[in-house]
Amino acid sequence: MEEGDAVTTFDALDTMVADESMIRVRRAVDSLSPRQREVFTLRLEQGLSYKEIAELVGSTEGAARVHYHNAMRAVKEFLDDE
Amino acid sequence: MNDCNDIEIREALPEFIHGTLLERERERVREHIAECDDCSAELAIIRAVRLTAAEPSVDVARIVASVAPYRRRTSRMRTVYVELAAACLIGAVGISTFVMHDRSTSSGASSAAIQTASIAPGLAIVNTSDLSDDGLAELDRELDKLQALPSADPESVTPAALQDLSDPAAAGIPR
Numbered sequence: 001m002e003e004g005d006a007v008t009t010f011d012a013l014d015t016m017v018a019d020e021s022m023i024r025v026r027r028a029v030d031s032l033s034p035r036q037r038e039v040f041t042l043r044l045e046q047g048l049s050y051k052e053i054a055e056l057v058g059s060t061e062g063a064a065r066v067h068y069h070n071a072m073r074a075v076k077e078f079l080d081d082e
Numbered sequence: 083m084n085d086c087n088d089i090e091i092r093e094a095l096p097e098f099i100h101g102t103l104l105e106r107e108r109e110r111v112r113e114h115i116a117e118c119d120d121c122s123a124e125l126a127i128i129r130a131v132r133l134t135a136a137e138p139s140v141d142v143a144r145i146v147a148s149v150a151p152y153r154r155r156t157s158r159m160r161t162v163y164v165e166l167a168a169a170c171l172i173g174a175v176g177i178s179t180f181v182m183h184d185r186s187t188s189s190g191a192s193s194a195a196i197q198t199a200s201i202a203p204g205l206a207i208v209n210t211s212d213l214s215d216d217g218l219a220e221l222d223r224e225l226d227k228l229q230a231l232p233s234a235d236p237e238s239v240t241p242a243a244l245q246d247l248s249d250p251a252a253a254g255i256p257r
Binding site for chain 1 (some may be wrong): 131134
């Protein structure tokens, strides 16, 4: 095996593992309740503050914070259980 | 995967990823992540969520699971195909035989009609077996009338006309 082959094999395996991790995370997010998923994605994908999220979803800043942390805990548990 | 007790750092992780923290806060988060496995894992989740949102995901495992298992065609299927082909062949032979028989029948009728027409033009295709004696007598009278008509003789050919035909241009025949 040439040196370049080893690098290529590692890259392919690394990419495959990364892809698998992404799929697992996507599944974990999909398993959230609609409200949790809404708050979670607004916070992480859009980078919105709790105040902005609360205005968007018609809730309070405290409720948005609770939804976010519950969602994060649920995602971690989903990934641990898989 | 556990939750870190430093709630301030955890709250700052999304802003850290989005690059909206001040430099001093950013450095503090970076130092904490280097020593905290829980926050490092949570940061990886946040990064993955952002990436999955940016790219359409293709869940190969789910697609493969939803595809029906491949099944080889059994010999029974091949037998059915052979039977269908044989049925089509028999049907084609039957139809062609019927068409040929139908053509021969209609050509016989046509020849009889031609014969009738040559005997009595104008009264073609008359089935005389259905006529009564009076009808036959009427038909006979009609035939007599037709025979009494002057026949159409061909025009007499003059030498001048033959001379014209020998010259194609004069006769209007294209070369």
